[in-house]
Amino acid sequence: MKKKEHDIYEGLEKAVLTGPNAFFGHLLRELAAAYSLDGVTFFEPDLKRSLLSLKLRYKHGLVFEHEENIRLDQDSPLGQAILRGRSHAARLPGMHHLYIPFSLESQPGAPGPQRSGVIRAERLHGKRGFRDRERQGAAAMVRGLVRHYYRAEYADLVRRHARGMAAVAELTEIFATSIRVRESFKHILTGVQKYFGFDRVRLYLIDKGANKLKGEYSADIRGQVKSISYDEIPLEPGAHRFADIVLGKSTGAFMDRYRDCVLYLPLVVQGATIGLLIVDNILSQHKIDPDDLAMLKSFAGQIALAVDNVKLFDKVEELSLHDELTKLPLRRYFMQRFQEEFYRAERSRKPMALVWIDLDYFKEINDTYGHQIGDKVLKEVGRVILSNLRKIDFPCRYGGDEILILLPETTALDAKKLCERLAAEIRDLKIPVPFSRNRELQVSLSVGISVFPQDASSTDELLRKADETLYRVKSAGRGFIMLYDEKAAEAQPPARDCACPPAEKEGSPDAK
Amino acid sequence: MKIWILSDYDSRKNLAVKNLLARFHAEFPGHKAEFEVLTRRSLWDALFAHLRDPKGSPAAGLIELPQSWTPLFSKLGLLSDLSGLIEGPGARYPDFVRRTCLPAEGGSVYAMPWWAEIVCLHYRADSLKKVSKDPQADLASWDGLLKSCAALKAACRKKDYYPVENSNPSGAVSAVDVLPCVWARGGDLFSEGFSRCAVTRDETVRGMEDYLSLAARGYMPLFEENFHESGFLVSGLSDLVFSGRQPIQVRSGSRAVHLRPVPYPSSGRPVSPCFVNSLALCSCAAGEEGPAELLKWLLEPRQARYFTGAFGAFPCHRQPLEDALDSTRHGAMYRELLENARLRPGVTAYPTCELLLDAALAGAALRAAERDYDGQDLRRELIKIQGEIDYLLSIY
Numbered sequence: 046m047k048k049k050e051h052d053i054y055e056g057l058e059k060a061v062l063t064g065p066n067a068f069f070g071h072l073l074r075e076l077a078a079a080y081s082l083d084g085v086t087f088f089e090p091d092l093k094r095s096l097l098s099l100k101l102r103y104k105h106g107l108v109f110e111h112e113e114n115i116r117l118d119q120d121s122p123l124g125q126a127i128l129r130g131r132s133h134a135a136r137l138p139g140m141h142h143l144y145i146p147f148s149l150e151s152q153p154g155a156p157g158p159q160r161s162g163v164i165r166a167e168r169l170h171g172k173r174g175f176r177d178r179e180r181q182g183a184a185a186m187v188r189g190l191v192r193h194y195y196r197a198e199y200a201d202l203v204r205r206h207a208r209g210m211a212a213v214a215e216l217t218e219i220f221a222t223s224i225r226v227r228e229s230f231k232h233i234l235t236g237v238q239k240y241f242g243f244d245r246v247r248l249y250l251i252d253k254g255a256n257k258l259k260g261e262y263s264a265d266i267r268g269q270v271k272s273i274s275y276d277e278i279p280l281e282p283g284a285h286r287f288a289d290i291v292l293g294k295s296t297g298a299f300m301d302r303y304r305d306c307v308l309y310l311p312l313v314v315q316g317a318t319i320g321l322l323i324v325d326n327i328l329s330q331h332k333i334d335p336d337d338l339a340m341l342k343s344f345a346g347q348i349a350l351a352v353d354n355v356k357l358f359d360k361v362e363e364l365s366l367h368d369e370l371t372k373l374p375l376r377r378y379f380m381q382r383f384q385e386e387f388y389r390a391e392r393s394r395k396p397m398a399l400v401w402i403d404l405d406y407f408k409e410i411n412d413t414y415g416h417q418i419g420d421k422v423l424k425e426v427g428r429v430i431l432s433n434l435r436k437i438d439f440p441c442r443y444g445g446d447e448i449l450i451l452l453p454e455t456t457a458l459d460a461k462k463l464c465e466r467l468a469a470e471i472r473d474l475k476i477p478v479p480f481s482r483n484r485e486l487q488v489s490l491s492v493g494i495s496v497f498p499q500d501a502s503s504t505d506e507l508l509r510k511a512d513e514t515l516y517r518v519k520s521a522g523r524g525f526i527m528l529y530d531e532k533a534a535e536a537q538p539p540a541r542d543c544a545c546p547p548a549e550k551e552g553s554p555d556a557k
Numbered sequence: 558m559k560i561w562i563l564s565d566y567d568s569r570k571n572l573a574v575k576n577l578l579a580r581f582h583a584e585f586p587g588h589k590a591e592f593e594v595l596t597r598r599s600l601w602d603a604l605f606a607h608l609r610d611p612k613g614s615p616a617a618g619l620i621e622l623p624q625s626w627t628p629l630f631s632k633l634g635l636l637s638d639l640s641g642l643i644e645g646p647g648a649r650y651p652d653f654v655r656r657t658c659l660p661a662e663g664g665s666v667y668a669m670p671w672w673a674e675i676v677c678l679h680y681r682a683d684s685l686k687k688v689s690k691d692p693q694a695d696l697a698s699w700d701g702l703l704k705s706c707a708a709l710k711a712a713c714r715k716k717d718y719y720p721v722e723n724s725n726p727s728g729a730v731s732a733v734d735v736l737p738c739v740w741a742r743g744g745d746l747f748s749e750g751f752s753r754c755a756v757t758r759d760e761t762v763r764g765m766e767d768y769l770s771l772a773a774r775g776y777m778p779l780f781e782e783n784f785h786e787s788g789f790l791v792s793g794l795s796d797l798v799f800s801g802r803q804p805i806q807v808r809s810g811s812r813a814v815h816l817r818p819v820p821y822p823s824s825g826r827p828v829s830p831c832f833v834n835s836l837a838l839c840s841c842a843a844g845e846e847g848p849a850e851l852l853k854w855l856l857e858p859r860q861a862r863y864f865t866g867a868f869g870a871f872p873c874h875r876q877p878l879e880d881a882l883d884s885t886r887h888g889a890m891y892r893e894l895l896e897n898a899r900l901r902p903g904v905t906a907y908p909t910c911e912l913l914l915d916a917a918l919a920g921a922a923l924r925a926a927e928r929d930y931d932g933q934d935l936r937r938e939l940i941k942i943q944g945e946i947d948y949l950l951s952i953y
Contacts, residue, residue: 096728096780096923105572109568109571109594110596112564112597112727113726113727114727114729114780116779116780123782139791139792267608267633267634327945328629330912331605
């Protein structure tokens with residue numbers, strides 16, 4: 046037996062390092078070899094359900110997983126082995142069985158109840174039964190081996206801790222460096238998904254203005270990220286469970302059902318909830334590991350801060366590139382984009398129009414009604430322009446009351462049609478002026494349009510020609526739209542539609 | 558290279574794989590293959606572990622999986638497209654396999670059907686004759702089965718006697734067990750078109766309760782020891798069993814007793830449940846020669862015949878299946894059943910639905926074993942499952 050013991054412990058080291066299943070596989074194999082067994086089975090009690098669960102089996106020289114649950118019956122040989130804690134042999138139809146109960150030594154101080162199990166050694170009926178000496182020897186061998194079980198558990202724990210440490214280090218770095226625009230949301234989500242291994246991670250942010258919870262991104266089990274911006278939830282009690290969670294009004298039933306597979310993590314910065322991170326294992330139905338849960342909860346503050354940083358950075362960037370009043374991009378942002386679009390139009394040989402707009406008599410509006418009214422006019426004009434453009438169009442507040450719009454893949458005719466629509470909508474605007482006689486102000490536009498490639502072959506030339514056209518419109522009385530290759534007389538509308546200075550149209554301010 | 562095989566609770570199958578691999582090594586000495594036998598739950602966990610952490614949890618190159626898992630794991634990118642590897646996959650299979658397990662002509666093939674179970678009710682003719690003049694006719698309907706069980710139970714004095722052996726090796730009741738009863742009642746787990754989960758539909762619930770009633774009435778054992786391989790039938794403690802394998806021979810004292818199969822008992826409509834397991838290549842092994850070589854080799858008729866014959870299953874390939882049907886006494890009946898064979902559908906949310914049902918049914922079975930079964934508890938669970946699966950259907 047000494048030589049056998051040496052062999053057993055030699056193989057044990059490898060099994061211990063591989064993990065608990067490999068450990069028991071080794072035990073079953075060694076016991077079968079030492080006592081010429083036809084089969085060996087390992088059961089573990091499932092105390093929660095009062096069942097004994099078959100975990101591993103050895104037969105035909107193979108160790109394989111198996112699933113069988115047996116009710117603990119005090120009168121059965123298995124039940125007796127568990128209850129008495131002593132090994133004993135039994136003769137069943139076609140088989141000799143030897144039951145060996147044992148306790149598993151966990152690490153000192155490990156939480157949870159002491160684990161135990163039963164090994165069932167099997168011999169076919171035609172062979173000899175289990176004699177006392179064999180029974181004692183096999184029991185001693187099992188108990189000798191399971192003394193090393195805690196090492197397999199420890200090796201498993203070390204692996205999990207190593208994974209946890211890697212998660213802490215890498216996630217901390219991701220969160221700390223997440224200040225670069227919205228791409229960071231994707232990094233945060235893939236970081237959480239990758240290190241905690243959820244089926245799905247979703248990020249929702251609160252839009253205070255719209256009083257909504259808005260979907261941002263979702264990362265799936267493979268770390269693939271997609272936008273969920275289509276998902277908008279009214280932030281009102283009862284509107285949706287997510288809204289209830291954010292508002293702190295969630296009900297118990299649903300949460301109980303998903304307790305093990307879903308975690309809702311409100312993102313809170315300085316006492317204010319800014320969004321909701323939802324992680325779930327609904328597809329796989331895997332319970333979220335309590336250790337992972339605790340770690341993710343401890344990360345919640347960092348995640349919230351990282352998300353908030355991203356939002357702040359976005360805001361700062363928007364302010365530096367966009368005009369706060371009209372919400373239109375500023376001149377330097379436009380010039381950069383203009384160059385890119387021009388190259389694209391050249392490469393694709395598609396037309397591109399440049400629209401130069403001037404608000405008629407804007408100086409007079411400012412002088413007559415004050416800058417507050419002038420600002421209102423600009424704000425409304427910006428809103429109309431933004432709401433009428435395609436995603437690929439690019440407007441900008443070029444300076445003062447001058448607005449440029451880049452229209453990729455647009456012919457001269459289409460550009461003019463768009464401008465006519467804009468001019469009509471802007472003319473219909475009723476800017477309230479409390480102290481004027483008519484109490485409303487109307488605005489008209491002068492517009493010059495140049496088009497690539499027929500009017501120009503460079504950005505500078507295209508700009509210059511749109512500016513020249515606008516100058517011709519202004520010289521011809523303002524209030525109309527003209528293409529570079531049009532004559533003023535053809536483009537000019539009937540005299541009654543021409544732009545007039547505000548004082549003439551609205552009368553003098555009466556409340557000054 | 559590594560292979561994952563489903564345990565299917567039959568050590569004869571594991572031995573057959575071991576022998577096949579020994580032959581494969583002899584024919585292809587350059588390829589060394591090791592196999593690991595996993596339960597369905599372990600395989601499910603291992604596949605998800607691999608999806609989450611491909612490096613930390615490597616998957617086997619060749620994987621055996623239930624046919625109903627293919628749509629989900631191919632969608633999650635875990636399985637390789639086999640279209641380029643196997644020429645004309647459709648031509649190899651009979652209609653009932655092609656209909657459900659393979660895509661339309663020219664579509665991507667992510668798993669090749671390997672073996673099948675045709676679920677029937679097997680009975681001991683010698684025992685049934687004592688309580689029935691025409692066992693075949695009596696066992697054609699669910700009510701007839703219940704009456705036969707009552708008669709058998711009354712006629713047997715053995716303490717641990719149950720007329721129907723529990724064919725579920727876990728000792729409980731699972732989705733696969735109740736599904737034929739659900740179909741026989743005209744119910745299903747999903748609505749037509751698979752847009753909604755239908756586990757709360759009346760016919761579906763009644764189908765589940767039909768099966769559970771076997772346990773609740775004391776006709777079927779639950780969570781009992783030592784029935785998985787030697788079994789209650791073999792020990793003379795049962796006379797009927799639902800099985801997808803070919804009939805086995807049992808011994809009664811010194812004489813051999815044959816089991817006879819009859820179609821699954823009907824509860825309104827005839828049903829021919831058929832469950833298929835497939836072989837797939839993991840996308841992590843794409844480009845590796847070994848797993849692809851082994852897959853092709855295992856699918857050859859010679860190997861398919863040996864493998865399925867070793868544990869009484871049916872081959873999926875046309876010719877080996879014909880051979881198997883020709884060699885069994887009940888070939889005509891099986892042929893007729895295969896005409897209308899019903900397989901589990903290919904829906905991405907299906908495996909999760911089965912998983913949730915397994916848990917709910919295991920709970921119901923445990924309560925039935927403790928004589929505390931209440932249908933309302935199951936219905937409540939089914940409502941929650943429906944909500945969860947409908948949610949999954951909306952996103953996957």
